[in-house]
Amino acid sequence: MSTEALNKLPTTVAKSTEQSGGHASITAIGQGRVHVIRDDAEAIDVATALAAAFAPGAALRDRERRLPVAELRQLRLSGLWGITVPREYGGAGVSYATLARVFAILSAADGSIGQIPQNHYFILEIIRHEGSEAQKQFFFERVLAGDHFGNALVEPDVRRPEDRKVSLRRDGEGYRVDVRKYYSTGALFADWVPVAVADEEKRHFLAIYPRTAEGLRVVDDWASFGQRTTASGTVIADNAYLKPEWLVPHSVNADHVKPVGPVGQIMHAGIDTGIARAAFEATVAFIRQRNPKADDAPAEAVWEEDQLSIREIGDLAVSLHGTEALLDRAGLLIDRAYASDLAADWTRAAIAVSEVRAASTHSALLITNKLFELAGTRSTAPDHGLDRLWRDARTHTLHDPVRWRLFDVGNYYVNDKVPLRRPKWAEQPNQPKAMPEGPEPLTGEPPQPRLAAGL
Known part of the structure; x- marks a missing residue:
């Protein structure tokens, strides 16, 4: 897929999806019809075209901290969000060698844009292994429609995931969540924000919220000197109600390597x-x-x-x-x-x-x-x-x-x-520290978010 073809995606994708069968009827929540990538080779081609489009503006976005809203809209329309959706659910189910190459290609163009998809594919992997069949069908279809997962996994002052504070409680048929997170890469741009939570029995889950859910706040307070436009700031769930079908198990301990x-x-x-x-x-x-070589230097000159x-x-x-x-x-x-x-x-x-x-x-x-x-x-x-x-x-x-x-x-x-x-x-007890390491999270009352809408 050339850069020129990529620029035409908003007008051409509808035709390609109508001809492709399978998930052709899916309509994205955002504007525009989303392309469905079919195989590994196409995924590499699309990533390469996106990288060529993103690279020229990377330095300016970094210098002025311009959030890559337009670039992520292009990424959405390209269909790249859905490349790891298993084939039996309509996705390309690309190899993990291909997925790694996609990240290298995008990150060579812009290290911030290259970081933003990581949590998206990570959440898809958790749903693939621990979600119910109904959850797989629902979320995989939404991703093929162009939806994007952010994340809210890390709690300030909690060293290990298994030490998360109790933040999930029952409320009728659903749940309520009260928790504050940081390093929430991609949440500001996302359609869905998975929040890592623990109940009173120390069982761990992902509470997957629509980003505009009542009681959920995404705050643009990321202030690192690098990867400046990932918006990896704060997410606050304040008595946020969660439908039961959006609670996905997420075990954090195992006696063997988990995928x-x-x-x-x-x-x-x-x-x-x-x-x-x-x-x-x-x-x-x-x-x-x-x-530089002299103008009249022979081609073989060094x-x-x-x-x-x-x-x-x-x-x-x-x-x-x-x-x-x-x-x-x-x-x-x-x-x-x-x-x-x-x-x-x-x-x-x-x-x-x-x-x-x-x-x-x-x-x-x-x-x-x-x-x-x-x-x-x-x-x-x-x-x-x-x-x-x-x-x-x-x-x-x-x-x-x-x-x-x-x-x-x-x-x-x-x-x-x-x-x-x-x-x-x-482990070093009595020295709580958020992991992964990075800039300190916001404390006190957060400011209003800079960006209030998804893509």
């Missing part, structure tokens, strides 16, 4: 890999621009650059390509685990994902730093907007401490240990 873990983490690896790719290409382009800098570019290329290979490998191992459903295969998939999480963290930080070292002082000028790449990489790599990924890998190879939740001895 949602590796799937959630490989998307994060894709984000860092994409940022690393963008920084590598920017480094090479800046060096070539700094020392760019004049000091040999040590050329050697450093080679080192960055090895790091990047190794990370991209590990990303593909991890995705294929998740696909294999889904096919076999063997615990041993899920363990291998989880270890492969931990390996690429470590590698992508290293590559993203290395290359975004080397960009300035090799490109020189001129590269720091605000007009280039290259600092965005380092800030996005530094912010996102804090999402999940890489030291624990390396511990999981080493513990597996040395002690044959399955990578589950952190060992109890590693």
Whole structure:
């Protein structure tokens, strides 16, 4: 799908869906008919076209903190939200190697836009494994219509998911929820906001609210120096009523690797890999621009650059390509685990994902730093907007401490240990801290949200 074709999606998608059968009659809640992507190749083509459309404005959106409302509307109409919906429910059911590549492609264009879909696909994975048949049919159909999940999972001052405060109580046939969340990436733009809750028996659920539900507030108070336009701020549920059919079980402990873990983490690896790719290409382009060839130089003439800098570019290329290979490998191992459903295969998939999480963290930080070292002082000028790449990489790599990924890998190879939740001895009591790490959440009475409507 070309960029030109992508720009025409609002007028052409209706025809394509009418011809495609299956879910052709679905109408989105927002404006416009939504395309339904049919296979892996089309998903990559659509992501590539979207990335080409998003990249030119990424630096300006970051500099002025312009929320990517129009870009997410394009993403909605493209059908990309629905690519992991299983085929038996009308979706493409793409491979997880493809999903990881989609994240790398989008994140190379804009590290903020690349982050926003992560929770959407993560929530879809939970519904796939723990939702009832009726919930699967309902939510999968809504996603194929273009609906988007945000998230409200992390509570300030709660270190582990299993330690969430009691926030869910019965009210007649339904429920009431009282809780405050932070790091709520995508909630401001979403149609649905899944809120992680616990009842008095310490059972865990997702309370999936329409974003405009009474008693639910989404506050744009995200203030990080990187990934500035993800709107990863506060969600407040204040005695918010929930229909019983919108409560999905979400177990947080297990004695084996669950699919949602590796799937959630490989998307994060894709984000860092994409940022690393963008920084590598920017480094090479800046060096070539700094020392251009003469107009009359033969085609085989080389760019004049000091040999040590050329050697450093080679080192960055090895790091990047190794990370991209590990990303593909991890995705294929998740696909294999889904096919076999063997615990041993899920363990291998989880270890492969931990390996690429470590590698992508290293590559993203290395290359975004080397960009300035090799490109020189001129590269720091605000007009280039290259600092965005380092800030996005530094912010996102804090999402999940890489030291624990390396511990999981080493513990597996040395002690044959399955990578589950952190060992109890590693916890530090009486030091509550929200996870993942990042800017401190808002306290006190929140301001009114900047954006009051979804897409």
